[in-house]
Amino acid sequence: MLAERVDAVSGRWFVSIFASQTNSAAVLLAVSTTSDPTQLFGFNAFYPPTPLVNFPDQPRFGLNDDKVILGATAYDCQSSGCPTPTDPYNGAFEGAEYFIRVSGI
Numbered sequence: 380m381l382a383e384r385v386d387a388v389s390g391r392w393f394v395s396i397f398a399s400q401t402n403s404a405a406v407l408l409a410v411s412t413t414s415d416p417t418q419l420f421g422f423n424a425f426y427p428p429t430p431l432v433n434f435p436d437q438p439r440f441g442l443n444d445d446k447v448i449l450g451a452t453a454y455d456c457q458s459s460g461c462p463t464p465t466d467p468y469n470g471a472f473e474g475a476e477y478f479i480r481v482s483g484i
Contacts, residue, residue, distance in 0.1 A: 436453075451478075
Protein backbone atom coordinates (compact mmCIF):
# COMPACT_ATOMS: atom_id res chain seq x y z
CA MET A 380 0.00 0.00 0.00
CA LEU A 381 1.30 3.41 -0.97
CA ALA A 382 0.37 6.62 0.82
CA GLU A 383 1.27 10.08 -0.38
CA ARG A 384 0.64 13.61 0.78
CA VAL A 385 1.88 17.12 0.09
CA ASP A 386 2.72 19.36 3.03
CA ALA A 387 0.99 22.70 2.40
CA VAL A 388 3.49 24.66 4.53
CA SER A 389 6.75 23.38 3.00
CA GLY A 390 5.31 22.36 -0.38
CA ARG A 391 7.24 19.08 -0.15
CA TRP A 392 5.84 15.70 -1.08
CA PHE A 393 5.85 12.72 1.32
CA VAL A 394 5.37 9.12 0.20
CA SER A 395 5.38 5.99 2.37
CA ILE A 396 5.49 2.36 1.31
CA PHE A 397 6.20 -1.01 2.87
CA ALA A 398 9.30 -2.97 1.80
CA SER A 399 10.44 -6.47 2.70
CA GLN A 400 13.19 -8.97 2.05
CA THR A 401 13.68 -12.49 3.32
CA ASN A 402 14.38 -11.68 6.97
CA SER A 403 13.63 -8.00 7.28
CA ALA A 404 10.87 -5.51 6.70
CA ALA A 405 10.66 -1.73 6.87
CA VAL A 406 8.45 1.24 6.28
CA LEU A 407 10.08 3.59 3.77
CA LEU A 408 9.43 7.32 3.75
CA ALA A 409 10.42 9.41 0.74
CA VAL A 410 10.49 13.22 0.98
CA SER A 411 10.81 15.46 -2.06
CA THR A 412 13.76 17.83 -2.06
CA THR A 413 11.61 20.56 -3.67
CA SER A 414 7.93 21.28 -4.24
CA ASP A 415 8.19 19.56 -7.65
CA PRO A 416 7.32 15.85 -7.23
CA THR A 417 9.09 14.98 -10.50
CA GLN A 418 12.47 15.97 -8.99
CA LEU A 419 14.67 14.14 -6.45
CA PHE A 420 13.43 12.51 -3.24
CA GLY A 421 15.38 11.63 -0.10
CA PHE A 422 14.61 8.26 1.53
CA ASN A 423 14.38 7.14 5.16
CA ALA A 424 13.88 3.55 6.33
CA PHE A 425 12.18 2.69 9.63
CA TYR A 426 12.72 -0.84 10.95
CA PRO A 427 10.73 -2.49 13.73
CA PRO A 428 12.83 -3.87 16.62
CA THR A 429 11.95 -7.48 15.72
CA PRO A 430 10.98 -7.50 12.01
CA LEU A 431 9.51 -11.02 11.81
CA VAL A 432 7.52 -10.66 15.03
CA ASN A 433 6.41 -7.05 14.40
CA PHE A 434 6.18 -7.22 10.61
CA PRO A 435 4.92 -3.79 9.39
CA ASP A 436 2.24 -3.64 6.71
CA GLN A 437 -0.10 -0.97 5.29
CA PRO A 438 1.96 2.09 6.30
CA ARG A 439 0.25 5.44 6.77
CA PHE A 440 1.43 8.73 8.15
CA GLY A 441 0.55 12.17 9.40
CA LEU A 442 2.42 15.47 9.36
CA ASN A 443 2.58 18.57 11.47
CA ASP A 444 5.01 21.48 11.77
CA ASP A 445 7.79 19.56 13.48
CA LYS A 446 7.29 15.82 13.02
CA VAL A 447 6.21 12.96 10.82
CA ILE A 448 4.37 10.07 12.50
CA LEU A 449 4.31 6.77 10.62
CA GLY A 450 1.96 3.97 11.57
CA ALA A 451 1.76 0.39 10.35
CA THR A 452 -0.27 -2.72 11.07
CA ALA A 453 1.96 -5.31 12.82
CA TYR A 454 1.84 -9.05 12.15
CA ASP A 455 3.64 -11.98 13.77
CA CYS A 456 5.18 -13.81 10.82
CA GLN A 457 7.13 -16.39 12.80
CA SER A 458 4.08 -18.44 13.77
CA SER A 459 2.15 -18.75 10.50
CA GLY A 460 3.86 -16.65 7.84
CA CYS A 461 3.19 -13.10 6.70
CA PRO A 462 0.30 -11.68 4.72
CA THR A 463 0.86 -11.96 0.96
CA PRO A 464 -1.03 -10.68 -2.11
CA THR A 465 -2.49 -14.17 -2.57
CA ASP A 466 -3.18 -14.73 1.15
CA PRO A 467 -3.79 -11.31 2.77
CA TYR A 468 -5.19 -12.89 5.97
CA ASN A 469 -2.07 -14.92 6.75
CA GLY A 470 -0.06 -13.92 9.84
CA ALA A 471 -1.27 -13.25 13.35
CA PHE A 472 -2.37 -9.66 13.91
CA GLU A 473 -0.23 -8.09 16.65
CA GLY A 474 -1.50 -4.51 16.75
CA ALA A 475 -0.08 -1.23 15.51
CA GLU A 476 3.47 0.13 15.31
CA TYR A 477 4.43 3.78 15.31
CA PHE A 478 7.60 5.53 14.23
CA ILE A 479 8.04 9.22 15.05
CA ARG A 480 10.57 11.38 13.26
CA VAL A 481 11.10 14.86 14.65
CA SER A 482 11.58 17.09 11.67
CA GLY A 483 14.84 17.78 10.11
CA ILE A 484 13.06 16.62 6.98
